[in-house]
Amino acid sequence: MKTLGFIGLGKMGSSMALRAIRMGMSVVGYNRSKERVQHLKNKIELLSSIREVCNRADVIIVMVSDDKADEDVTIGNRGIFDNIKSGRVVIDSSTISPSLSRKLTDKLRRKRATRIEMPVMGGPSLALRGELVAIIGADRTKYEENLDIIKIFANRIFYAGGAGSALMLKLALNFLIAAYAEAIAEGLSFVKKAGLDPMLLIQILNATAYKTAFSETKAINMVKENFEPTFYLKHMAKDLNIASITAYEIEAFMPALSTLKEIYRGACNSGLADLDYSAVAKFLAELNSSKR
Numbered sequence: 001m002k003t004l005g006f007i008g009l010g011k012m013g014s015s016m017a018l019r020a021i022r023m024g025m026s027v028v029g030y031n032r033s034k035e036r037v038q039h040l041k042n043k044i045e046l047l048s049s050i051r052e053v054c055n056r057a058d059v060i061i062v063m064v065s066d067d068k069a070d071e072d073v074t075i076g077n078r079g080i081f082d083n084i085k086s087g088r089v090v091i092d093s094s095t096i097s098p099s100l101s102r103k104l105t106d107k108l109r110r111k112r113a114t115r116i117e118m119p120v121m122g123g124p125s126l127a128l129r130g131e132l133v134a135i136i137g138a139d140r141t142k143y144e145e146n147l148d149i150i151k152i153f154a155n156r157i158f159y160a161g162g163a164g165s166a167l168m169l170k171l172a173l174n175f176l177i178a179a180y181a182e183a184i185a186e187g188l189s190f191v192k193k194a195g196l197d198p199m200l201l202i203q204i205l206n207a208t209a210y211k212t213a214f215s216e217t218k219a220i221n222m223v224k225e226n227f228e229p230t231f232y233l234k235h236m237a238k239d240l241n242i243a244s245i246t247a248y249e250i251e252a253f254m255p256a257l258s259t260l261k262e263i264y265r266g267a268c269n270s271g272l273a274d275l276d277y278s279a280v281a282k283f284l285a286e287l288n289s290s291k292r
């Protein structure tokens with residue numbers, strides 16, 4: 001049986017690791033901060049370095065926050081590049097810059113290791129159930145060779161092309177989601193300012209063809225001011241920033257993206273970074289309540 005080695009046991013990494021254990025896989029994991037994974041110690045075999053993960057795992061799954069984190073664990077001092085054995089596979093599900101992903105893939109190729117870019121759609125609870133939507137940016141043959149592992153985590157899988165391509169799609173998807181959440185947040189502020197019950201807006205929306213999984217869950221939480229995070233607002237702000245830089249690089253004109261990036265950044269800077277991204281509603285509500 002193949003051993004899977006997780007690097008990054010945050011909300012998503014830990015859920016994916018627990019899913020793999022439920023599916024009967026042999027799993028080891030590493031997290032930079034030991035104190036954050038104490039609650040996992042009876043469930044996942046925790047290792048104390050990336051080197052140990054590279055020694056034990058046939059397939060390494062990386063699920064870290066951002067570009068800096070991924071550079072640190074992949075090509076940083078005592079990272080994957082320094083320790084990986086020839087022929088091993090790295091599946092990287094972090095949402096990072098497409099350009100960085102291409103660079104990391106090229107680097108690992110020099111060690112005769114395969115890197116599969118696999119950004120995912122869906123949060124921790126879908127990860128636990130193996131119901132993520134995976135987008136693949138990798139050599140097609142290598143992707144097909146590792147399909148058994150990918151299917152542990154995802155029940156819908158889309159092949160996009162080579163390294164960078166899956167992340168381009170992921171950034172476009174997160175832009176859509178950020179726009180949708182922000183639009184609902186603005187609608188709620190508008191209705192509230194008009195002296196009406198904001199829940200009525202969501203109830204009416206959900207009675208129409210425009211209802212979505214978001215409008216049936218997180219939009220209701222927006223009204224109830226429940227911003228318990230499944231996807232951190234700071235990560236949405238990070239994704240919009242990457243999307244904006246990438247749009248500039250590929251000369252895509254995306255005027256709404258610039259505005260959204262500033263709104264989510266403003267929300268982060270006003271102390272909401274560690275709440276759910278739906279707390280963009282709290283940011284707008286606070287701005288509206290301070291205006292006359």
Ligand SMILES: NC(=O)c1ccc[n+]([C@@H]2O[C@H](COP(=O)([O-])OP(=O)(O)OC[C@H]3O[C@@H](n4cnc5c(N)ncnc54)[C@H](OP(=O)(O)O)[C@@H]3O)[C@@H](O)[C@H]2O)c1
Pocket residue numbers: 007008009010011012013031032033034036063064065066068069070072073093094095096120121122123124230231232235236239
């Ligand atoms: N949550 C979702 O619904 C969701 C869905 C799809 C994609 N994503 C993406 O998946 C990735 C992980 O998200 P998450 O929700 O699991 O985030 P998270 O809970 O914040 O976990 C982030 C992980 O990255 C690690 N990390 C950060 N900086 C590091 C560094 N310099 N070196 C080593 N490790 C570092 C953290 O370790 P420490 O504990 O030591 O800080 C932690 O294990 C992000 O790119 C996010 O955009 C999230």
